[in-house]
Amino acid sequence: MQNALLVGVSSQMALQRELDVIANNMANVSTTGFKGRSTRFEEYLMPTASADTFSGADRRLSYVIDQGTTLDLGQGAIEPDGNPTHVAIQGEAFFSVQTPQGVRFTRNGAFEVSAQGNLVTSDGYAVQGEGGPITINPQETGLSIGQDGTVSTNLGVRGRVKLVTFANPQSLSNAGANLYASTAQPQPAGIKGRLESGALEKSNVKPVLEMTRLMDVNRTYAMVSSVITRLDDLRGTAIRRLADVA
Structure with missing residues (x-):
């Protein structure tokens, strides 16, 4: 469960980075000669544990890594x-x-x-x-x-x-x-x-496209946040039940 929370947090960090890039693009819609940027992310697979005491193989965990931004070199109007x-x-x-x-x-x-x-x-x-x-x-x-x-x-x-x-x-x-x-x-x-x-x-930023990206990021962030909240609640419930004296 802890790993699932970490995966969710890594996704939120990546989404926050993308939100910053979109905000900068939107702020420069009217900037002469401005070139927009887009984010690049990479899947990172957590390596398996090497201990011999596990009864079954570990499941590989997929995190999100920020690999920087890509400069859009398209011609502006x-x-x-x-x-x-x-x-x-x-x-x-x-x-x-x-x-x-x-x-x-x-x-x-x-x-x-x-x-x-x-x-x-x-x-x-x-x-x-x-x-x-x-x-x-x-x-x-x-x-x-x-x-x-x-x-x-x-x-x-x-x-x-x-x-x-x-x-x-x-x-x-x-x-x-x-x-x-x-x-x-x-x-x-x-x-x-x-x-x-x-x-x-003129700037090569397309406002309609950026607004669409912004809405997608907000929806995804809210979804990930909801999942993290439910996992945290589940962990809290599990701890309380384990602590109960029969």
Whole structure:
């Protein structure tokens, strides 16, 4: 009976983790370039006991192990907005930006020109060009960003936005502020990514699907909780009856 309770608790812990992931997805439905995540679980079979005193073979117990989350790299809807500093990625690429914690990666192309003349993200992080940071003087006009990331003004080419890809994008970890961190070395995107100027990629989270998942998790959690409660009551009853003096 104790093992059954532990199995139920392991299921509840896994469901709590899934609920956290769903909540984060729902909170970022309107976040530019956000990529949703889904949970991955694995069945863990408890090894059998090795004692020779048992009359019969032990029954294998199946627990639930949280194996992390999977990043949904599906393309989000691209919506034009006419802003020349805004760009959306079509393909598998990521922007490379410089943060106080080091280089990070994002799909959020809501760029702007800072007071210092640097091309930065909406959070103020410098957008990395293939030759370093991209700087635009206040006197320059006619700013545009081409499909290949080339940044031009009335004075000519000012740089080229750096686009990168990863051999295993699932290794990317969330770093906050819609950024990703990676211990793997990024690779030039090449034909795997191109830009659409004057547009932004919306979140790829599907609210209806997430709400369905949320209801399923709540129902399953309630069911497991009910089973645990009944098992606990049964154990309490058994202990009381065993303690009764005939």
